Amino acid sequence: MPKQRVLITGAAGFLGSHLCDKFIQEDFHVIAMDNLITGDLKNIEHLFHLEQFEFYHHDVTKFVHVPGNLDYILHFASPASPIDYLKIPIQTLKVGSLGTHNLLGLAKEKKARILIASTSEVYGDPLVHPQNESYYGNVSTIGPRGVYDEAKRFQESITMAYHRFHGLETRIVRIFNTYGPRMRLNDGRVIPAFIGQALRGEDLTVFGDGSQTRSFCYVSDQIEGIYRLLLSDYVYPVNIGNPHEISIKDFAEEIIKLTGTKQKVIYKELPQDDPMQRQPDISCAKKILGWEPQVNRAEGMKITYDFFKGLSQDELTKKEHKDFAKHIRK
Template identity: 55%
Template sequence: MRVLITGGAGFLGSHLCDALIERGHQVVCLDNFCTGRPDNIAHLMGHERFSFIKYNVCDYLHIDGPLDAIMHFASPASPQDYLEMPIATLKVGALGTHKTLGLAKAKNARFLLASTSEVYGDPLVNPQPESYWGNVNPISPRGVYDEAKRFAEAMTMAYHRYHGLDTRIVRIFNTYGPRMRPNDGRVVSNFIVQALQGKPLTVFGDGTQTRSFCYVDDLVRGILALLMADSDKSIEQRTDRAGFLTTPKESPPESIHDPINLGNPRELTVNGIAELVVQLVGTKTPIDYRPLPADDPRVRRPDIRRAKALLGWEPRVDLEDGLRRTIEYFRKVL
């Protein structure tokens, strides 16, 4: 396959570039380095099956030659980034998604959208199944990211239904691993960097809010399974908004084109994650509690039954093992 990855120099995008190259595919990586980094793809430059284009996906988009698949991963993805770049976040979710969908239609290429668990907002259901419609404040500071992705999902499904485009939507829950930016403002990278530097760990709120973390290798494996899955794959049962299974007579089969959660269902409090990082780093540092940002979700845990049924996927890497690998990465780059 020849695959275009927008945001290919980012944390997740660069790992996808690696995985596709390792599997023998050709990769066209597109990034404007808004949050991506040249270092993430430096080892691929010069590879015969890898090419790079520095470009803003919100502009007119043209790629020479055939494309078999387009993976739209361009977007600021950490709260720090999308709070600093609210308009760019909205534009890449709307204009960027429109441009890449139009290119997929022109090239007759399969399209995979990187969506997010943030489409659920501050959820009233835990864990969150794909059938849950969410609890989102569209005008909060966080709303720029939530609504950008919700619009991107709506646009993707419109292209699937109206144009018959072969589309996939992955809702990505918190992911961590090598190539995270040390200053990206995310929980795992913040805690590891602060612990390695002997600084107090910053916890927003009282730390009782929960998160679940998936190691990047597991996530990439799930994303590629979704990309490569047969277009007519479906299951005969689905969940309602409360997360309960319904019978086939009550709803149509779930298909590979419906959104699919990918993440690790192991749920921990933020305090628990902080304690685990301190233990694995082998340091003693206090916790610095700060006010909870507006609309910060109190719970976050994926229901991955759909991924298990359609993709045969579930995470394999234990949190402790993944954190050790990530800590070693940050020891080298700090």
């Protein structure tokens, strides 16, 4: 019996690469796609030798064609860190709108089920705590973070429109802060920023007074939740994240203790529209998917820190991997 085929966009990124691993382990034929603006082929180089894996170097904001049948599509192509989406705001909006439209059209053509990667950022700076899926959010459309927040909100809207109008099988995951190996040290998110500063012997930078909160989910838990949602019958958005909340100030102290460094915490002005609270209500995921996180933060952070500590000096900065060009389909 032929293997089921899945297309994963953003496949060379942090979550995309772990999804490739998951679907290979589940005996799928994986078609990976990435334009490599923020992704890195090093994340998936270990899969190139497999017959059940192929890679397309392609920008999904342009017409997407994949030969043969497709059973599933997972759309994870998008800048996901503030540094990235503030640097390339137009591309961020385009991948959330044009890219999503192209992939929904492909799913319709192939009669494939499609899962869209949304984000907790659709809740903005929330007035409801913890955030559940029925909360509409508190988002500034014209603020600097709006390019990412609104791209994801549009993604959800057009996905539901395709589901209702075309009867397309769709799934929407709202991803809360996730961490683990293969994150980029220079991507501006809390965990790699803190660990990067610790490894360089710098003081840890906290924005605002550090009272803002985040909830961190280890990558293996996130991937399992996504996988279960894809295979479920539930079409509405589902929060996938770890509900254990911690203030940024307290988390900085945890990092100093974990790394055994002697840095101090310094404080800088809070960026515009930075959310003050972030904690998922995962009642829906528990009920619909039978899912909840299994990896506690102490365990997950040790694995993550060991990963970053093991990087060479060259690997601490993003590099092109031109030697993989022969594996890439233009």
